[in-house]
Amino acid sequence: MTRIAVGGFLHETNTFAPTKATYDDFVHGGGWPAMAIGADVLKTMRHINVGLAGFVEAAEANGWELVPTISCGASPSAHVTKDAFERIVKVMLDGIRAAGPLDAVYLDLHGAMVTEHFDDGEGEILARVRQVIGKDLPLVVSLDLHANVTPAMVEHADALIAYRTYPHVDMADTGRASAKHLALLLGSKQKFAKAFRQLPFLIAISWQCTNDQPTKGIYQKLAGLESDAVPTLSFAPGFPAADFPDCGPSVFAYGKTQADADAAADAIANIIVGHEDDFDGRIYSPDDGVRHAMELAKTANKPIVIADTQDNPGAGGDSDTTGMLRALVRNSAVNAAIGVIYDPASAKAAHQAGIGATVALSLGGKSGIPGDAPYQENFIVEKLSDGKFVAPGPYFGGRDMDMGPSAALRIGDIRVVVSSHKAQLADQSMYRYVGIEPTEKSILVNKSSVHFRADFEPIAAQLLICAAPGAMPADTATLPWTRLRPGIRIKPNGPEFSPENSRSPSPSIG
Structure with a gap:
């Protein structure tokens, strides 16, 4: 065997x-x-x-x-x-x-x-x-x-x-x-020849989504290039937040001959480079995004879903920044929900206070992100949970989840999911486990960049991307790079990185 x-x-x-x-x-x-x-x-x-x-x-x-x-x-x-x-x-x-x-x-x-x-x-x-x-x-x-x-x-x-x-x-x-x-x-009992190409520009994760162009079309062409001669071919757009020389997109192919592998790798790499102009799009400030969502919600029969992309715990954020919550409150959003804010101390306080209680909290904002701070306000405790549930949507795919002691809090007409463990909000169940029905909300703010789309696109009237304070800037050019490989462009059509010009600005927080 x-x-x-x-x-x-x-x-x-x-x-x-x-x-x-x-x-x-x-x-x-x-x-x-x-x-x-x-x-x-x-x-x-x-x-x-x-x-x-x-x-x-x-x-x-x-x-x-x-x-x-x-x-x-x-x-x-x-x-x-x-x-x-x-x-x-x-x-x-x-x-x-x-x-x-x-x-x-x-x-x-x-x-x-x-x-x-x-x-x-x-x-x-x-x-x-x-x-x-x-x-x-x-x-x-x-x-x-x-x-x-x-x-x-x-x-x-x-x-x-x-x-x-x-x-x-x-x-x-x-x-x-x-x-x-x-x-x-x-x-x-034979090995395939290998071809590996590193591409010349970083791609922000918001524009890597395969539901949209150009990435959707690139993967369709990639699949069409596979054959008996090239049994597998991959394009990895990369994770553009790792400060070391090999950060960035790449293509890798395996062929029966070196010529087979090289031809496939070069073909798909050339297609990707030809789409450099297309790897960018509209990002809203917190207030502009919330106000636009509120306007759209007036005539929508499904939720407007906002990605709080810069505090995505799926990209290294702590899922605890308060910029989008503040924007919801500041603009008097109605029938809105945001999640998940990771704050074990606030979740514990909510459990101690009990359902129906009003509790004064210093919510979130504990990860030291520039431009962010705990949100000190009174919240009503609407629902409590032990944090255990199944996430059946297409991303988590039926995984058993454990978010730890959790709560649904309310401030005005805004519900807030608070947890004791962090995971990006990529499944509708991450609202339901604390009693919030996402399909009934006018506005949802998800601490995620793209994964949420698998389960939320079918219930959304429109998707928006907002850049509130967070650890994963939507614009890769704003990161304080010091160790990338010389010559790679730090965003599509952006400046080339050189060690002599490396700088240390604060990440853009929108």
Whole structure:
């Protein structure tokens, strides 16, 4: 029987963010499933939208025996601590060493991990795995669409295969695609040629959405370029908040010959570069966005949904800034809701006060973002929750969620979801678990950039993007870059980065 060692270790690192990812963050998981080790991995990784879960399903259909090591992820944040990285990688490597004879290794990684001691977290993981398994055993890896792919990652893996949707509704599908490619490797007993291209400009995450052009069309053309000669081709727009030389978009192809791989990689890279002008769009200030939403809501029969993109916990924000809440209150918005504000102390105070009580809070604003501060006001406690629920929408895909003690608060005609753990608001259930029905609201403000669209576009009259204070600026040119590779443009058609001209401005907060 074919024996495959498997594991997962996912983190998207915003090196400008306020909070690092500790070992305990990976134990809990945030929006990811809680850490599982050994046989528990195969119990956790089933029937959910995660790369490893899709691989497990395909592997079992192929009759492969799986040797699970560890699976874990944590909410995007600043650097992964050295302690967390070394403890998790040790479990993974020890599991591979103890597995006995293996035919291959599959890993579900993010591709944009920066640790306290390594710029290229995944490159280091793959180098260490390769040291254990040798140069001949197939090593296949699924990656996030936001991966900042490095030469080391390409060197050590036999195939890197990235998601093709943002919102990421195809994470499990990417695991299945990885299993399909691994079957090719095992069947032919030959490796494919590799081609890797790093692209010349950063792309802000708001314009990476695959529901919209140009990205939607690019992925359609990419799929059309795959063939027997080029079994897999990926475009990773990158995660543009990691200050190291390999940050940015990339293309990677695997072909029967080097010429096949090079031709496919060059074709899709040229298409992407040709769309540089299109990777930009309208972003509102908090007040302008709220006022525009209020005007649209007068004639809409569905909610107007606003992305609080700069405080997206899916991009390293702490999900606790108050700029959009202040704008809702300042403009007297009606029938509005905002979530999720991460503030364990305020959630605890609401639970202690009880439903119906009026409680004075210093809400949110605790992550030290320039231009932000706690919002000191009186709130009415409308609903309490232990924070446990299932998120059935297309992004989370049925994951068990644990937001910790949570509450629905009201100020004026505005409802606020407050939690004790953070995960981006990418599922309608993240309002419902505290008694707020999102389809009945006139305005919804989601602390997310794009993932929310998978579950909210069907119920939305219109989507807007606002830039309130937060750790993930919507304009990549405003970040204080110091270590990018020379010559890359820090936004589409923007200035080129050079070490001599690196600067340290405060991130734009809108």
